[in-house]
Amino acid sequence: MKHPFIIAILSSLLIQTTVSAQIFSDCSVEAPLFVRVEQAAAFNGSLQQYFENEWKGAFRDFNGTIQLQILIDTGGKACCMSVSNNYSNVPSAKIKEAVNKMTGWTAARQNNHAVNFSAALQIIFNQSGLSVNYINEKPLVLKPVINTNTSNIPDITKDRKTKSIWKLWNFSNSMIPGNLSRNVAMDQNGVVWYCTDNGLVRIADDDHWQIFTGLNVPALSGKNGITFTTGMAVDKSGNVWVRSLGNVVKFDGKQWSVFDTSNSPLKLVQKITVDRNGIIWFCSFRGLIKYDGKTWTIYSTSNSAIASDNIKDVYTDSNQTIWVATDKGINKYTNGNWTILNSTNTSLPENDISTIKGDSAGNIWAGTGIRDKSYLIKIDTANHISIFPSAAIWNITVDNAAHKIWLATNGRGLVCFDGASFTQYDKSNSIIPSNTVSDILVDKNGDKWISTFGGLVFTGKK
Secondary structure, X not given: OOOOOOEEOOOOOOOOOOOOOEEOOOOOOOOEEEOOOOEOOEXXXXXXXXXXXXXXXXXXXXXXXXXXXXEEOOOOOEEEEEEEOOOOOOOHHHHHHHHHOOOOEEOEEEOOEEEEEEEEEEEEEEOOEEEEEEOOOOOOOOOOOOOOOOOOOOEEEEOOOOOOEEEEEOOOOOOOOOOOEEEEEEOOXXXXXXXXXXXXXXXXXXXXXXXXXXXXXXXXXXXXHOEOEEEEEEOOOOOEXXXXXXXXXXXXXXXXXXXXXXXXXXXXXXXXEEOOOOOEEEEEOOEEEEEOOOOEEEEOOOOOOOOXXXXXXXXXXXXXXXXXXXXXXXXXXXXXXXXXXXXXXXXXXXXXXXXEEEOOOOOEEEEEEEOOEEEEEEEOOOOOEEEEEEOOEEEEEEEOOOOEEEEEEEOOOEEEEOOOOEEEEOOOOOOOOOOEEEEEEEOOOOOEEEEEOOEEEEEOOO
């Protein structure tokens, strides 16, 4: 179950691991991991019977209580994430072995999509046998989260050395509908758009904020008015494209329009980007989709030489070469021809590319790898590849004026690369509230707008 990185959205931790708990790091998933969903993962059969058969008569020698977190991925595969058995004499290795060989699970579902799920089990041993309780199998009753704030008063700090200002807006001090964010963008009028997992924020200035959720925009709404916006981009015409609950929604400033399989080829979209020509690109699990405002074009393994249908990111350079980040390497599309850069024909350390961007000098920058084995990749104009060890990279933003590369990372906060060294900004040395940073916008003044899993951050730091 090896994937690039873990992104955990845990609405509550149902099992409290203690000092003696053992957490296993070999359960990795890409995309959100849920503990509460509309439809929990289901086991085909009796969980109690399974563990009784697995341990046969040995369980009669055990006593106490075991608490487990089991990852059930979107394919129904099980992996033991953690074991808390401080009140039991059962060896953790024996528990892990029993869990990892389990079959017969059906994946959990959220908004009619299979999702990664952390199943919480409690196993109680006594003299008469054992009993298994599946703690979080009951469906989650979804209710909209409402922020009642009517003002926006950010937390502010000042860097003593550089005198630069840092500001933080979150659910408690502003109108932001949710702390967990995926993207931040700015339109041609200087309006900031901030995409959260509970709605979209439009920030014209400090005093003029608008919040769009399923409660006031039906196009964004799921069941019971729930909003789940997980991706966003603004095109050159000022249209805001939002990924919401499996669909793509466009806001032209007046109307909201839904794009789904009934009026477009869009399905299973995982990222939306806009290139220098104003083309909107949709990176999906079913290929790369291009939209010029009138015509849809699909590049997939069924109709082109693209390496994979799992598209992570796309970038168009000044020579109109299209660079595509996939789980099987970097594709280049030039003059109608596809080529591939991967670990077989280049020095790339990994094939699963998370993001890709370019700078004004013609260099291409990409992120790849898994957690402690992640890398920043530079491909220069002579196609020479340089590899820099890095944190897991979610997004890359190029500051051409300052000649710096900014990395939004999973676990290391915001990272700046000046071509020679890395500088890290996280919870320990800045106002950034979470070490998971999802995106960064550098505006025309060189100021930074940073989306995190803990709120929106602004800084004038250069």
